[in-house]
Amino acid sequence: MEFSALETELDSRGADAFVHVGDRFDDDLGYLTRFSGPDRDYAFVYDGEAVLCAPRLFEEQAEQEFSGTVVSAAEQEATAAGERAAELVSGTVLVPQGIPHDAAVWLERAGCELESTDVVSRMRVRKTEAEIDRLRTVQEAAQVGMARAETVLAAAGAEGDSLTWDGGALTTERLRREANAAMAREGVDPAGNTVIGAGETCADLHFTGDLPIERGETVLLDLSPRGPEGYYGDLSRTFVVDSEGGWERRAYIAAERAQDAAFEALSEGAGTVASTVHEETAAEVGAYGFRPDGSPGFIHSTGHGVGMSLHEAPSLRADDELEAGTVLTIEPGVYDPDEGGVRIEDLVVVREEGFENLTDYPRSLVPRKR
Structure with a gap:
């Protein structure tokens, strides 16, 4: 140290x-x-x-x-x-x-x-390369958990509107257990942080209940395991089984484009003002017809620091310049209590020039077997 x-x-x-x-x-x-x-x-x-x-x-x-x-x-x-x-x-x-x-x-x-x-x-705030390697390893384990959950969704059948899998109803709790087990096999602790919402509960950023998952509704997965050396990963994806291409499709495109806008704002690397990243992200959400600063719409900051705490400095709402070595989430979202919620979250490192994405997981609204 x-x-x-x-x-x-x-x-x-x-x-x-x-x-x-x-x-x-x-x-x-x-x-x-x-x-x-x-x-x-x-x-x-x-x-x-x-x-x-x-x-x-x-x-x-x-x-x-x-x-x-x-x-x-x-x-x-x-x-x-x-x-x-x-x-x-x-x-x-x-x-x-x-x-x-x-x-x-x-x-x-x-x-x-x-x-x-x-x-x-x-x-x-400023991570060493050794710390970044630890964060990268935990993020890779989170991706294994996400792949397991997405594969289960892709393999799900249906009885009426309700999804079924492996002989029973597919619920948020069953999906959570599958993701957690996959992460545990990778040597990380889910740490009670696996949040999976379906439909309206996707607008609850901390939902941990047990609900049946239905066709056509958003399923939001937020995985934040902790590694054996104390560092966290943080990864979110949103899927819909048998999407009809309505609200959820428009919200998903808005979140994708908003994340791309954040990446563009970070492309200058160290010295970028944190709040600029959030402002560019929120503006893109607004360009798709959603509120950029409240419900229904984008209700939280574009991101936060991650390290030995799941949420630590800096916030992307702050007016501070980002330092090289800062590890951040980039997680735009769109939420409507009457419709559901969409969030896409990657973990990135600010570099002297540009940034490095520690996340290598596809973005897709339609679940696929991984």
Whole structure:
């Protein structure tokens, strides 16, 4: 792990150290330490040297996973991680806004002056090539899950308007299980993030219910698995079995063209203003007769950062310039609670010149066997 950005932040702020305390569910700590457990709090300290205050009995694991110095967080089980960190620092200490209250109290009791910083969030925006490789691998696994789900849809039969598959009704839950199983076989965790809607529920961006799938309605699949090293993939496609070419076809074409407009806006690479990408995308949705900024129409941002969190900086609604190495979703959509929803989502990397698409999955409204 490279800590030059922390060094620069300390120098520019005239601070003596950086401290953060949390557990394995804290993505900032995971990013800084690559330490994967346990649920108990541990501390990261940087004062020119990176130190992990490992939970008691987990020192050996920490030494295997962390690239810096490992010390025991507690001589006794009752010693708090924040208390142990306070023993290692003095002077002005930079902390993230979300540091636990008790850790802040221990630092202040030790005589430290605390100042807030968002340096870790800024560090996480620009991915290294090693991080991009991890993201690419997870995205490939997401594509395997999508291929399985699309193949099931392509093979579905029908009883009246309802789709059938493998001896029973095809439902959103059965399709979710097939996609999740395929991703799990690739070594990634679906992480409870597989969202599959059908018909009107496609307009619900987080639908996880169990409904029968019918002919002629949109089926929106959003797969966001997490890899063993903590990085996410993010992939969405929309299909219709036996489309009649009405609302769903027009919405799909709008989403395709909108994604192409986003790619065109990103073609200049680093330095592109994030909000410009969203504005070009939304304008294309509007050109096809859908609202570019609300329901029914395009109801969310064109994209967001992806890394060790599924949603992280930057947002494509922001007025910031995109940096090389930023990994983003490009996911235009059209939604109508009375009709359904369409979304097409790829994962891309901003490069110094242009961008790289980490997604290699076809766009097709009609499901095919993959």
